[in-house]
Amino acid sequence: MKKLTFLSVSLFLAMLSACSSDDSDDLIDFSVTFSTATISTSETDTTKEITLNFSRAATEAGTITVSFTGENAVYGTDFSTVPAATSGSISLPVAVGDLSTTITFTKILDPIEGTTKSVTFSLDEFDNTDWMNGSVNSATVSFSPIAALNGIIDLENGGSNMPNQVYFDFSSGVQTAVKRDTWELGLFNGSENRVYLNASLLVSAAELEGITDLLSVTEATALTSPLELNTLDAMTFQPTTVTVNTVEELLQGLPVGYFQYGDIDEGVVFTDTWQGDLEGTAFAEISTTADENNVYIVGLGNEIPTEAAEPGSINTTGDHRGFMKVRILSDGSNYTIQYAALDETANFSEVTVPKNSSYLVSGFSLTEGQSVSVEPAADAWDINFSGVFSYYGYQGPLVAGLTYSDFAVHNTLGDVGLYQITTYERDSEGVVTEFDVPSYADFARGDVDESALVYDDRTAIGSGWRDAFGGVLKDDRYYVLKDAAGNYYKMMFTAYISNEGVRGNAQFTYERL
Incomplete structure (x- = not known):
């Protein structure tokens, strides 16, 4: 759910908290x-x-x-x-x-x-x-080492600013928390030479077609061909188009947000696709022929705010962190990252990062100029509770840069499959229809539907496990997961906020089948 929707949730939970926080008779046992x-x-x-x-x-x-x-x-x-x-x-x-x-x-x-x-x-x-x-x-x-049987996990996303991504491995019961502003680029360690953007930080990237000289690029640089891009009119919030001729004009619509530029029909998208597949990266596949790799303008995303939100609300997106120009090369075994500030015309920094087969993706910080530890080893995580997630795509009839909170993605690159089981549905008039599926408590190994496991869309959980409008945890669904080692688990979220009403403190329970 987009970040603009949370005001009503905040007011609702604030009133609820004010009514009940001092009433000791209402304490639960x-x-x-x-925990496991x-x-x-x-x-x-x-x-x-x-x-x-x-x-x-x-x-x-x-x-x-x-x-x-x-x-x-x-x-x-x-x-x-x-x-x-x-x-x-x-x-x-x-x-x-x-x-x-x-x-x-x-x-x-x-x-x-x-x-x-x-x-x-x-x-x-x-x-x-x-x-x-x-x-x-x-x-x-x-x-x-043995596969964990079950557990109750309090996620360490860090509160209403959601400063941390959390990786969780079901077989070990281990969660790994990483600050989401420690990296901008993720270098794929498989046979393809691919670069991911940090969606939890709202990082974006635009290719400058036909431009390979990094130091020649400034805000005044003309694009090799003008771009006709889509956006939303700031006054009417209706679709409109803009013509982009220079880097400076491109920067106006590069940050992820409602007014981000793009053209899905023409394949012009400045974020990775939500599914997380290799072909959906904003960076084109890095060629081993150096002259085929163009310069990119990378939007460094948004700061993590330091001021906590009111109970029930969030505050995850601060000021924009600026832009860098980046060019990435590869010999198939290493990535070479060239980068500089936009106004730099004399020198650029260059770092070579070897592929590491122990990890699916290796993090790189443009702001620090070094590789950083982000993901656990390839077989040591199943779900990433990213907290924040962003991409350019559809919101109803509109197309815009979207930001979600309370978000979870599973490790599709690591052969983890997952699907949702919905136990009932409530229509607009409140009429409930129960489905012929086992309850979470009754679901057993024999109930697993192999054909339902999703391996090509990492957002099968997404933010759909909670209702941000109502400020409540949804109790109509749970999830089935198969890890790369062939272990099956069921999981269900059991908390949306902390006991004090603070977001970014979710909890779930899981059990090996």
Whole structure:
């Protein structure tokens, strides 16, 4: 849903919060649940955080006691914990206001080849009689990699500014948070030489047809041929056309927004397509013949605001970060990125980045002039909760640059398939039609429809899991995912905002089938 739609949501939730925030009689039960039932370690990744989430913020202090049992694992010899254990149990203090607590698990000795080692942690008791067990009462830590069974994940998008992208891997239960302003370009590491734009930062790019001399380009540079492009009239908000003759004129419509220039029918689009396929990049495929690679003007996207939004609303798009001129070359094994400020005519910077087959896409920061770590390894993530997502496309009958929030994309480049199951539909008069499909709780491995799995559109989840107008989580849908290793999972969003009404704090539950 576009960012202009959130004012009504903000007002609604603000009023709701004002009515109920001081009413302690309306507090939900305080329950404790492990965030995941299965945790894996590896030879190099020997320390893990075991997180216990609370259903709401604690209104009084107390202690949670967690017991544990080991399979071929002895405390102090094979593993240790923080807090330290006493007589087979761990005491975890809870302070007023806490939303979770953690146990730090450290593996000391790997299992002997051919054997297994694991430790199972279980909720034992609470010193507060009003506290209770949640849905996941135990967590097993394996000394070797195994596919996770289930979990409840609080996404680390960072609040109403949504500063972070979050990558999540179902088989390990690991989420990786990366600030979305640390990169602008993504270099594809496969056989094709392709360059992606950071859609979460609203990055855009326009090719200067027939121009290969980077330093010859300034705002005054004339295009080799005038462009007739579409936009929206600023007064009437109706479609209109503009003629673009120079780089300066092109800059007016390059930033992603309602008035962005483009012409979908003629293939003139300054963002990557929403589907995420290799053929849909704003950059043409990088040729191994240097003279075939033109200069591009890259819009660096928008700043991440630092001021938080009102409860229930968002504030994700700040001032535009400016433009650079960029030319990218390739020999098939390396990318060479040449770039400079638009007004620079004497010197440009050049960085060569080797392809790295361990990753699908390698990040590059034009503002810092270096490669940056963004995506986890190719087989170590399934969904990217990008928070913000942008592209040029259709909004009803109009065509414009669109920005969405609360957005999720799955790893189609990494052979991850996903589809949505809709359990009911409500028409405009409120009449509900229930569909003949299993509920989320009842859905099992035998219910998976292989033909429904989507591998060619990364936006199968998108932002459709919540209703920004109503400020609510949709309860009519859940999702089925198949990872590259052939594991099947079901997942369902269980929270849209935090307990305090703050956006950018979504939660979902998942289970291996």
